[in-house]
Amino acid sequence: MAAEDPSVSGVSGRYATALFELARDEKSVDAVMADLDKFSAMLADSADLKRLVRSPVFGASEQSKALVAVLEKAGIGGISANFLKLLTANRRLFVVADVIRAFRALVAKFKGEATADVTVAEKLSDTNLDALKAALKSVTGKDVALNVNIDPAIIGGLVVKLGSRMVDSSLRTKLNSIKHAMKEAG
Structure with missing residues (x-):
């Protein structure tokens, strides 16, 4: 599916496709999209969160601790939280904006x-x-x-x-x- 859509490619496309397929199988596409939209809005509004996501200065454990606190405060849990934690553990949190964009494209295609x-x-x-x-x-x-x-x-x-x-x-x-x-x- 990712190869068919040029906006869903590369590392972010692979992560977005994996998340989309899991959310679709769990019948929670809308819930995951809502969580990712919430996280995206938080990212747009917070310079500190942007720095946490983009800066290579933070180690994986520091990023992970901070992310867990942010997710708890925002009420983001389940598949979405686990996915964001996985991005952090794999040192790929810096591509989260591209992953969210690619996920939106997959959801839009799925919903027509x-x-x-x-x-x-x-x-x-x-x-x-x-x-x-x-x-x-x-x-x-x-x-x-x-x-x-x-x-x-x-x-x-x-x-x-x-x-x-x-x-x-x-x-x-x-x-x-x-x-x-x-x-x-x-």
């Missing part, structure tokens, strides 16, 4: 959904997220799962990548286009 990567300048409200999902559903004819990234550098607007299609309506891109047009005119 499309996945869109969306980059925005600031957090979207639930109303705006629902409107974006509805607009993408009207284009694809499928339910669309969103991977939302916040990047203040785009200034405003959004960048949507859906499969091989990309729509960039960011203010940064528009300003750069105007800048290039002015250079050519001058």
